[in-house]
Structure formats: structure tokens, C-alpha cells
Amino acid sequence: MTSRDYLNVRSAPSTSADRVGLLSPGDSVKSTGRLSDGFQEIVFKGAARWTSAASLRAVPAAETSASAPATASPDTASKTDATPSATPKAATSATPKATTSATPKVVASKAQSVAKTAAKSATTSTATKTVYTSTAVNLRSGAGTNYRTYGTLAKGATLTTRGTATNGWTPVTYNGRAGWVSTQYLTTTKPATSTGSGTSSGSSSWASLTAGGSSGLSGLRPNAVGIVNRVLTAFPQIKTIYGVRSDSIDDHPSGHAVDLMLPRGTADSALGQQIANYFRAHASELHVQYIMWNKHIWNISRDSEGWRVVADRGSATANHMDHVHITTVWD
Known part of the structure; x- marks a missing residue:
């Protein structure tokens, strides 16, 4: 497989x-x-x-067995028709090549050229165009809800199509990431969106984070920048924030996630709970997709379920006991 x-x-x-x-x-x-x-x-x-x-x-x-029985295909059938092996060479050699093969070859060559040009033109005209999301919608790895979700795109996200729709799903590219989006949530007219807080606050405030050991902040997307700005004003005791980094899950590498490290680690569990509750309450305003804290997860799309338990991952960091993880809607 x-x-x-x-x-x-x-x-x-x-x-x-x-x-x-x-x-x-x-x-x-x-x-x-x-x-x-x-x-x-x-x-x-x-x-x-x-x-x-x-x-x-x-x-x-x-693809796996070279001994599979031979079957007829368009390629082999065409070659057989074009080469009448039953005709003796003596019968064909008397006919000058100039009258039997030159003209058909030129005509065929021109026909193939025209066909290729038409096919290329048709592909180019439908392959790529700019579209926008009409609401928050998932970007998936394939054409269906059973495929992996890379992230949730914000309303008004700009995408480039990669071809025609398949079963109600359109292949697109978003910030270099190839994926699929449900066609019904795409539009060629950019919808009006609310302006977020996607620019860094005072340089001195961000400088204090760098001094506190923070990293990966320069590559954050606007929604994640908005989370950092709110932390600076609402929770100034947070001095270390991790943003863009390598990971097998796309949240951090794409710049849509931050880890808010607690000053005293697990000893600051009360502060961690306060932060987690705050960003849950302001999720819509700040474009929060989900939060992970203290072996629990909350997702805005499953808000009615509240905080859901996550299986033990071993360490305090892996279990999000010494920091609050926030992933934003993809913008």
C-alpha cells in the first residue's frame, strides 16, 4: 500500500x-x-x-508484478494498426517513400500539434484562478470529509484553484499548501471581513518576549499575532511564547499556533486555567480554533462538549501542563 x-x-x-x-x-x-x-x-x-x-x-x-498478462491498450492498438506487418516488404518497397509516407506524416504531425495546443489551452483556462472562502472552512488533504484536516481557513482567505472540482470538492493552494475545500464555500468575490489585530504591538513589548527566551514569533500569521498581542495586555506575566517550529502537525510550522509558557511551569496551574478560560471566552473575537491545556482540549466547532480529556502523553510539556497551546483559524 x-x-x-x-x-x-x-x-x-x-x-x-x-x-x-x-x-x-x-x-x-x-x-x-x-x-x-x-x-x-x-x-x-x-x-x-x-x-x-x-x-x-x-x-x-x-504496478507490482512484471509478469501480469498482457492486455490491449490504446497505445498498443494504435501501433498495431499503423504497422501492417502482414504486408510483405517486397510489396511496399516498390512504392516511393515520398508518395506513401511523407504527406501523411506531415498531416499527422500538424494534427497532433493542434490537439496538444488545444488541450494545453483548455487546461490553462480552467486550472488556476483566485477564489475566496465565504465562511470559515476546513482545508483538507483530499476530496472528502474523511481526509485529514490541515486547518480551518478564515472567512475571506485567498486561495488559488489547481484544477476542476471533483464530487463537490475543489483542489486549491493556500500559502503554498496544496489541499481541498468544499466547493460550496468558495466564491470569486472577496467577502467583507472584520479587521483583526494581526500586527505586532509596541516593539518594546515584543522585545521583552524575545528577551524572555521566546522564539518563532516573526513567522506568525496575523491571527496568531493577535493572540500574542492580547497576551501582552491581558497576561503580562507571560514572558516566553513559542511560535513557528518544526512539527508533524501543521499548526506550528504554518504560523497558526503559539505555546504560552507559564512562568513557574506546573506550579502556575491556576494561571494556566485562567488563560485557557479567557481565550475560550474570546475565541470568536480572536479567531481561536482550539485550545489545549492540562490534558484537555477545547475546540470552537465542538463548543457544546466543553473541555474534552486527552490521553496521557507522558511528560508535563506533552500533556500541556506547563503551558497553554492555542491554534488559530488559518488566515
Whole structure:
């Protein structure tokens, strides 16, 4: 089987299970045949692991076996028709080449050129155009709700289409990220949007964060910058914030997430809860997508469920006990 996209490899069939690796698009893996809750068991680095079944593709026999029986195809049929091997060479050699092959070859060449030009023109006219999101909508790795969500795009996000829609889903590019968006939430007219606080506040305030050991702030997207600005005014005791960094999940690398580090770590749990509650209460205003704090997660799209428990990840940092993680709507 091959991976359709970047896929997390987990120790068990659950999104809360530990991530033990990452598959890149086109990576080949061996399936054990076991399925559980939408996960496929695979052999990864010699051990039985789990990954999303929907994002794996079974490799056709034609791609894996060179001994597959030969079948007729448009290419082979065309060549057979163009080369009448039953005609003896003696019967064709008497006919001058100039009268039997030169003209047809020129005509065919011109016809192929015209066809290629028309096809290229048609592709170019429909392949790319600028569109906008008419509301907050998920950017997914494939054409369907069963595919991985990269992030939630804000209303008015600017996208470039990569081709025609498939089953109600349009292939797009957003800030260099190729993905799919439900076509019904796209428009060619940019909708009016509220202006956010996506510019840094006083340089001295941001300088204090740098002095406190913060990193990855210069690459933050406007919505994440708005979170930092609000922290500076509402919670000045926070001196260290981590923004853009490498990770298997797109939130931090794309500049849409920040980690608000508590001054005394786990000893500041009361402050952490206060911060988490504050940004939940102001989620719509500040374009918050979800918050992780103290082994719990809250998502604006599942607000009615409140704080949901997250499986133990081991350390205080991995369990978000010494910091509050905030991911914003993608802008």
C-alpha cells in the first residue's frame, strides 16, 4: 500500500495514541490486513503500527508484478494498426517513400500539434484562478470529509484553484499548501471581513518576549499575532511564547499556533486555567480554533462538549501542563 499524503503513524488505532513516525506521500508500507476505527495496521520499521486507512492506497497488481498478462491498450492498438506487418516488404518497397509516407506524416504531425495546443489551452483556462472562502472552512488533504484536516481557513482567505472540482470538492493552494475545500464555500468575490489585530504591538513589548527566551514569533500569521498581542495586555506575566517550529502537525510550522509558557511551569496551574478560560471566552473575537491545556482540549466547532480529556502523553510539556497551546483559524 502507498500513502496518499503525509500521515501520522501511531502506536494504536486512535488519534490520541502516541505518534511514532510519519509517512510521506508515495511511501510504500505493508498492511497486516487488520482494521480498527478507521485505522489500518501496517508494518512500520519492523513493528506493527497504525495509520489512517482512508489515506492509504492499494497498489494495483500492474504496478507490482512484471509478469501480469498482457492486455490491449490504446497505445498498443494504435501501433498495431499503423504497422501492417502482414504486408510483405517486397510489396511496399516498390512504392516511393515520398508518395506513401511523407504527406501523411506531415498531416499527422500538424494534427497532433493542434490537439496538444488545444488541450494545453483548455487546461490553462480552467486550472488556476483566485477564489475566496465565504465562511470559515476546513482545508483538507483530499476530496472528502474523511481526509485529514490541515486547518480551518478564515472567512475571506485567498486561495488559488489547481484544477476542476471533483464530487463537490475543489483542489486549491493556500500559502503554498496544496489541499481541498468544499466547493460550496468558495466564491470569486472577496467577502467583507472584520479587521483583526494581526500586527505586532509596541516593539518594546515584543522585545521583552524575545528577551524572555521566546522564539518563532516573526513567522506568525496575523491571527496568531493577535493572540500574542492580547497576551501582552491581558497576561503580562507571560514572558516566553513559542511560535513557528518544526512539527508533524501543521499548526506550528504554518504560523497558526503559539505555546504560552507559564512562568513557574506546573506550579502556575491556576494561571494556566485562567488563560485557557479567557481565550475560550474570546475565541470568536480572536479567531481561536482550539485550545489545549492540562490534558484537555477545547475546540470552537465542538463548543457544546466543553473541555474534552486527552490521553496521557507522558511528560508535563506533552500533556500541556506547563503551558497553554492555542491554534488559530488559518488566515
